[in-house]
Amino acid sequence: MLHRIAVLADIHGNLTALNAVLADAKQRAVTDYWFLGDLFLPGPGAEKLYQTLAALTPSVWLQGNWEQGINAIMTGMGQLNDPSQVYFARLTEYLVTHLSADHYAELVQRPIATTVTVNGLTFQLAHNQPERSTGHDLYPDEQQANFDHLAGDADVAIYGHTHQQIMRVSKRGQLIINPGAAGQPYSPYAKFMADQRAHYAILTVDEAGRLSVDFCKVDYDIELELAVARDQQLPYLDLYEHLRRTGFTSTHDQALLAKVNADNDYITEVQHFLMPKRDH
16 A cells, blocks of 8 residues: 655654644645654643644654653753753753653653564664664764664665754665654754744655655744743743744753753752652
């Protein structure tokens, strides 16, 4: 049978963008969904976001580096050595108070990579590399050998993490795809960075195993997303507004985060939140 698969990655708590993507995918008669990880944070989406993705019954659902970082915080392995880590811990606190315990447990048990065969085509699916969810080695300007490693022995390799839509080939000619970020698109090129539509890709595999790839970009209501963030009292709201309007994150802006953390006493709040976990 013919398969038309919507490939999603890096929603990052942006349910408004996801809803727009799903409406577009439905119009395009998608038959399955693959999700490559990083479902939550820094956006406000939590339990309803999880339920929305689960309702699709995606045949692939991976976790990414943000899920693994969230779990590190929740298992007492997180650090508070710099303002960025306080930022991540405070957002984790927000998430776990808005997500059911059962869904949290499901989230952090999902794999970071898997292999799927569709009509004779083998797909290597990962958030980043198959053996680890983080790193910069699959950014578009990195070495060819990194992409060859990702492809392995698969016909097609698909990954997320970099938030950029990519199609290239391995040294052997295997196809390598990144669908971009559904909730937080990025480009180092200013004209493309200004286009903050939600990204995803559709794979069409016919009965003979012939593959077509469509990169999609979907408009969504950014002001509605920000209204949700305000209503949910999302921590670091000003930074999220900046992110949604420009595409630029503040995750590693240590000076800015230090000021916001101090102004809101987030360090004390996070210490109290983590204390039982560290004592345990």
